[in-house]
Amino acid sequence: MSELDLRRASSVDEALTIMRDEGRTPIAGATDLYVAAQFGTLVPRKLLDIWKLKELRTIGTAADGQTLVIGALSTYTDLMQSAVVQDRLPMLVTAARLVGGVQIQNRGTIGGNIVNGSPAGDTLPVFAAADAVVVLRSLRGERRVPFNEFYAGYRKTVIKPDELLIAVETPSIDGIQAFRKVGTRAAQAISKIAMAAVRDPKRPRIAFGSLAATVVRVPKTEAALASGNSIDEAAAVLEAEINPIDDVRSTAVYRKRVAVNLLRWFWKETAPA
Amino acid sequence: MKFTLNGKATEVNASPAARLLDVLREDCGLTGTKEGCGEGECGACSVLIDGEVVCSCLVPFAQADNAEVLTIEGLNGTHPLQKLFMDEVGAQCGICTPGMIIAAMTLGEKPTLDEVKVALAGNLCRCTGYSAIYRAIMKWRGMPLPDESSSAVTA
Ligand SMILES: Cc1cc2nc3c(=O)[nH]c(=O)nc-3n(C[C@H](O)[C@H](O)[C@H](O)COP(=O)(O)OP(=O)(O)OC[C@H]3O[C@@H](n4cnc5c(N)ncnc54)[C@H](O)[C@@H]3O)c2cc1C
Ligand code: FES
Ligand code: FES
Numbered sequence: 001m002s003e004l005d006l007r008r009a010s011s012v013d014e015a016l017t018i019m020r021d022e023g024r025t026p027i028a029g030a031t032d033l034y035v036a037a038q039f040g041t042l043v044p045r046k047l048l049d050i051w052k053l054k055e056l057r058t059i060g061t062a063a064d065g066q067t068l069v070i071g072a073l074s075t076y077t078d079l080m081q082s083a084v085v086q087d088r089l090p091m092l093v094t095a096a097r098l099v100g101g102v103q104i105q106n107r108g109t110i111g112g113n114i115v116n117g118s119p120a121g122d123t124l125p126v127f128a129a130a131d132a133v134v135v136l137r138s139l140r141g142e143r144r145v146p147f148n149e150f151y152a153g154y155r156k157t158v159i160k161p162d163e164l165l166i167a168v169e170t171p172s173i174d175g176i177q178a179f180r181k182v183g184t185r186a187a188q189a190i191s192k193i194a195m196a197a198v199r200d201p202k203r204p205r206i207a208f209g210s211l212a213a214t215v216v217r218v219p220k221t222e223a224a225l226a227s228g229n230s231i232d233e234a235a236a237v238l239e240a241e242i243n244p245i246d247d248v249r250s251t252a253v254y255r256k257r258v259a260v261n262l263l264r265w266f267w268k269e270t271a272p273a
Numbered sequence: 274m275k276f277t278l279n280g281k282a283t284e285v286n287a288s289p290a291a292r293l294l295d296v297l298r299e300d301c302g303l304t305g306t307k308e309g310c311g312e313g314e315c316g317a318c319s320v321l322i323d324g325e326v327v328c329s330c331l332v333p334f335a336q337a338d339n340a341e342v343l344t345i346e347g348l349n350g351t352h353p354l355q356k357l358f359m360d361e362v363g364a365q366c367g368i369c370t371p372g373m374i375i376a377a378m379t380l381g382e383k384p385t386l387d388e389v390k391v392a393l394a395g396n397l398c399r400c401t402g403y404s405a406i407y408r409a410i411m412k413w414r415g416m417p418l419p420d421e422s423s424s425a426v427t428a
Contacts, residue, residue, distance in 0.1 A: 001333070004290035008335055027333065034292070034331040035312045047290065051336050077325075101395015102376065103316060103328045 001037055008049040012164065015050055016139050020162045024048035028073055029107035031100075032116040056111070056166060059084060068170040072111030080105070089130060089170055091177035091196050095122045098181050111165040117155040117214075120249075124215035125196035126179060128207035130170045138163040154213035175200035176270040180262050192250040195262040199270040202226065206263065211244045211255055218242065221263070231267045235260050274338050278303075279347030289335035294318045296334050297344055305345035305371045309397070316396030319372035320344050326376050328395070343378070345371035354413045363409040365400035372396050377410050386411065386419055 007024065009015035018024055025044035027033050028051055036042040050056065056073040059082045068088045070079070076096035079085050086093050099105055099122055113121045114134065127134075132147040136159055147168070150157055159165065181194040194209035204225040207217050221238040229237075244255035275284045278301060285300045297303045297320070309317030311330050318329040321343040322336075348355060354374055357363070364370040373396050380392050389410050398406065411418050 001288070001290045001292050001295075004288075006288075006290035006333055006335055008289070008338075030331050030333055030336070031313055031328075034333070038311045038330070047333075049289070049333060049335050100313070101316060102379070102392060103319060103326050103395040104313060106325045107327055107331065 001034065004037065004042075004045055004047055006047040006049055009053065012053055012055050012137070012166070015048060015053065015164060016137065016162070018048055019164070020139050022046060022048075023161060025161075026050045026164060028109045028112045029075065031104050031108045032112055032118075050164070056164075062169065066172045068172075070110060070168050070170070072114075072165045072167055073109050076100075076105035076108055077102075079110070088172065089126070089177070091129070091179040091198075092123065092126045094179040095126050095181070095194075095196070098122060098179075110168060114150070114168070115157060115159060115165055117151060117157050119154070119212065119214055120191045120194075120210045121215070122179075122181060122191060122194055122209065125194050125207040125209040127168060127170070128215045128217055129177075129196040129198050129205045130173060131205070132171075133169045135166040135169060136160075136163045137166045142166070144169070148217060151214040173198055173200065174202075175204070178266050178270065180265065182258055182262070190249065193244075193255050193258050193262070195259070195266065197263075197266045197270075199266075206238075206266075208242070208259055210249070211242060211259060213245065216242070225267070231264055234267070235263060238263055274334060276337050276339060277341040279343060285334075287334055289333060291334045292330055293320070293322075293332040293334050293337050293342070294329040296337075297329060297342075303344050303346045307368050307371060309368060309372075314397070315369070316372045316376060316393075317369055319375045319396065321375060321378060324379070326379050326395075343375065345375060348374065354409065357409040357413050358406070361405045361409040361412065363401060363406040369396060369398040369400075373398070373406055377413075380410070380414065382414065383416060384410070384414055385416070 024046045027047045027049050056071045058071040059074055060069055062069050076099045079096040080093055110123050113123045127147045134145045134147055134150050136143050176199045179196045181191045183191050191210045196207050198205040204222055206222055209215050218241050220241045221234055224234040224237040238260055244252040246252045285296055287296045287300050297306050307317040309315035313328045313331045319326050320329045322340050376393050376396050389407055
C-alpha cells in the first residue's frame with residue numbers, strides 16, 4: 001500500500017476542494033478499497049482520507065422531525081447502537097448486524113457500501129425499499145438523488161468524481177420492515193441474495209440485493225401485493241418479473257427459488273393477526 | 274506520525290497509506306500481530322484502536338494518527354486470558370491467537386456464550402474448532418459454560 005498516495009482532509013469543505021483540484025478518491029473505512037488494493041485491482045492511486053470528518057458521522061432527524069438522516073461515515077456499529085435507527089429503520093439494524101464481523105462493523109460505512117456499489121452490498125436493498133434519497137455535495141453545490149436512481153449499471157453510480165456522499169435521507173415508513181440475507185454461513189458471508197421489505201398496507205415494497213447487476217425493486221410484484229392478490233399469485237408474478245444472474249456465488253435457478261421463498265416468508269411473518 | 278502504542282507515546286515515519294499491520298510489524302518490530310489473509314476475512318491482524326477492534330491489514334496508517342493502539346504485546350504475556358489459552362489449549366498453531374485474545378478484550382464483564390461468539394465472529398481459527406477458545410474466555414470471565422456439546426461453533 002505504500003505506493004499509494006494518501007492525504008487527509010480536516011473538513012468537508014477542504015475535502016471537496018482537494019477532490020476538485022487534485023482528483024483524489026475518498027477513502028472512508030477502507031474495508032473495500034484496501035481489499036481491492038491487496039488484490040491489485042485498485043485503480044485510483046491518489047486517495048483522500050475522510051475517515052475523521054466527524055460532520056459526516058451523525059445520525060438524526062431532519063427539521064421536519066420525520067426524515068431520518070444518516071451521515072455517510074456512520075459505521076455498521078453506529079447504526080446498531082443508534083436508538084433512532086432502531087426505532088425508524090429496524091431493517092437497517094438487522095442488515096448491519098449481518099455485515100462481516102465486529103472488525104468490519106467498526107470500520108465499514110454506509111457511504112462506502114453505497115458508493116462501492118457492489119450488488120451484494122447489504123444496505124442497498126434497505127435503502128431501495130425505504131425510498132431513500134442520497135445527498136451528494138461538491139463545490140458546485142448539493143443535489144439529492146432518489147436512491148432508486150443512484151445506480152446506472154453494475155457498480156456504476158451517478159456520483160461525479162468531485163462529489164462526496166454526505167448523507168442518506170429516509171422518509172418515515174409505515175408498516176413492518178424486514179431484512180433477510182442468505183449466504184453460505186451466518187458470519188462474514190457475502191450475500192447470495194438479500195431482501196429488504198416493507199409491509200406498508202397501501203404500498204408494500206420489496207427490494208433484492210445480489211439478484212441482478214444492481215439492487216432491484218420489483219414493481220410488478222409490489223403492485224400484485226398492493227391490489228390484494230394472494231401470495232401465490234404474487235409469487236408467480238415475482239417469478240416472471242426477475243431474471244437473476246449466474247455467478248460464482250450461486251446460480252440463477254437457485255436465486256429465483258430463494259427470492260420467491262423470501263417473499264413468501266416475509267408475507268407470512270408480517271401477516272396481520 | 275504520532276500515536277500511543279501499548280501505552281507508550283510513539284512516533285513513526287511511515288507512509289500514511291501503509292497498512293497499520295505493516296507499520297506495527299516492520300517499523301515497530303511488534304510481530305505478535307499476524308497476517309492471515311490481508312483482506313479483512315480472518316481477524317489474525319486484529320488490534321484495538323481507541324478501544325475498538327479492527328483489522329489492521331485494512332487500516333491506513335494515517336487513520337491511527339493520534340490514536341491509542343493496543344496489540345497483543347500490550348498484554349505483556351502476563352494477561353490471565355493468555356495463560357488460560359494455554360491451559361485450555363485454545364491455541365494450536367497460534368496464528369489466530371493474538372487476534373482472538375485482542376478481540377476478547379472488548380467483551381463486557383459477564384458475557385454470554387452467544388456474546389463471545391458474536392465478538393469473535395470475525396476471527397477464524399483453522400485448528401481448534403473454537404470450543405477451547407470459548408472455554409478459555411468463559412473461564413476468564415468466570416462464566417459457567419453451557420453444556421459442552423452446545424458450545425461447538427455454529428456460525
Ligand atoms: C471481511 C469483509 C466482510 C464484509 N462483509 C460485508 C457484508 O456482509 N455486507 C456488505 O454489504 N459488505 C461487506 N463488506 C464490504 C465493506 O465492508 C462494505 O461495503 C463497507 O460498507 C464499505 O465501507 P468503507 O467505509 O470501508 O468503504 P471504503 O473502502 O473506504 O470505500 C469504498 C468506496 O466508496 C467510496 N466512498 C466511501 N465513502 C464515500 C463518500 N462519503 N463519498 C463518496 N465516495 C465514498 C470510496 O471512494 C470507494 O470507492 C465486507 C468487507 C470485508 C473486508
Ligand atoms: S490478515 Fe487482516 S483480517 Fe486476515
Ligand atoms: S490455532 Fe491455528 S488457526 Fe487457530
